[in-house]
Amino acid sequence: MSKLNDTLLSRLADTLATRLPANGGDPTTSYTAKLLARGPDAFLKKIGEEATELVMAAKDGVPERIVAETADLWFHSLVTLTYYGLRPEDVLHELARREGLSGLAEKASRKP
Numbered sequence: 814m815s816k817l818n819d820t821l822l823s824r825l826a827d828t829l830a831t832r833l834p835a836n837g838g839d840p841t842t843s844y845t846a847k848l849l850a851r852g853p854d855a856f857l858k859k860i861g862e863e864a865t866e867l868v869m870a871a872k873d874g875v876p877e878r879i880v881a882e883t884a885d886l887w888f889h890s891l892v893t894l895t896y897y898g899l900r901p902e903d904v905l906h907e908l909a910r911r912e913g914l915s916g917l918a919e920k921a922s923r924k925p
Contacts, residue, residue, distance in 0.1 A: 869882075
């Protein structure tokens with residue numbers, strides 16, 4: 814299953830990269846290209862909205878809504894990574910680095 818997820822995230826990242834203005838993304842035909850062309854304020858606002866919607870869905874305890882809102886949040890997070898020239902693999906590597914660490918110890922090791 815992990816390989817499927819890695820492959821899916823890579824494919825999504827590849828598609829999102831084609832939506833960048835520098836790569837010919839057309840804001841008139843693509844929602845993602847429109848977000849990327851508008852810059853961080855546009856997609857960061859969406860992350861805030863989607864995070865709030867996920868919280869509300871989780872509080873309601875409706876599994877389908879939780880999954881749908883998580884997908885929306887992840888999508889807009891991937892748009893953010895794309896804008897900054899990062900890939901989901903970068904996040905997966907960071908999660909792998911943290912695997913097996915105590916969450917409390919990991920947080921304490923972060924630089925302020």
